[in-house]
Amino acid sequence: MPQKRTHSPQLGLKPALRKLLQWFSSEKKDLPWRHDRTPYSVWISEIMLQQTVVSTVIPYFTKWMKKFPGIKQLARAPEREAMVLWEGLGYYSRCRNILLASRLITKKFRGKIPDHYEDLRSLPGIGDYTASAILSLAFRKPYPVMDANVKRIVQRLLALKNPDKKEEERTRSFLRKMLPVKQPGEFNEAMMELGQRICLPENPFCSRCPLKGRCLSFKSNLQNKIPQRKTSGIIGKRTRLLILCHGEKVLITQKQKGVLKGLWLFPAIPMKQACEDLIKKRIAKEFEQTAVLKPVSHHYTKYRDRLYPVMYKVSALHAAVDKEGKWVDRTALRRFPMPSAYRKIAALLSRP
DNA sequence: AAATCGGGGAT
């Protein structure tokens, strides 16, 4: 005869799992990559979704699948064409890596996306998360994913307080226990959507959570203490952009390295620096400031860069400019991939 | 282990 408990009993893992899958089957959203699911569509969507919210990805995914419906079309595409589709999505190395990987898949895997963990990990841009997502969603293999949503949920379920290496392993082993071998994809998607819609970083909707009976944080009312909020550490910058007009043409330069490699930018210098000396020395003998455009903000990670575009009309060009930059007709700017902040300025220039 | 890479949605 079991003794009467003072606390409410914790829900077993199996019943909790059943509730989760039930919640997902009735609440899941209709997303483009959930139609006609193939290894290719899973791969592309998962890469686009890295550090990028669902609503942002949807139009990019749709455009991409229309232009590159399969790996064959992708593998023979010039990088420029792919980058134009990616423009505005951010983290541009993801796009370069997709191109690289598509060629590797063609060459080393007979044009088929591999269905083994190590093979997937060998491809550029595919880390632990993406490999597990492809294996579970596309090939129904029992690999749990650990994205930010899943980590947050398990942290709360188990009331883990400091996210370190050890707790990450706790999380992984918990997920391996919970994951239903016959429907790993459903489980992974259910967890991610739960994190996205119920188990929010702040003020989670615990009352509507199918896992609340299994959640130690909820039981102890710690759901707003776990996980700890991290301190910001934002760093602000100010940069002046030079919009140099020569006749109908504008000067842009292509990034040669870094994450923005391959993208085109207007020449930029820190605010403090005297830009007119630079123009005189490197670009043209004669110039005249013609306008000051509205600033736009360009931000990445902890940096918040405020861009101040200034237009100059230049003449008597130095010959050396062609090496680093390109004079482009204003109406042709749209054919050169740029980060969003720069695109906003380019849009102003291309209309009269 | 920590830094770095974008952009925008949500609050």
Next chain:
DNA sequence: ATCCCAGATTT
């Protein structure tokens, strides 16, 4: 205005 996101790669 601030936090965060279906992370990967480099330092």
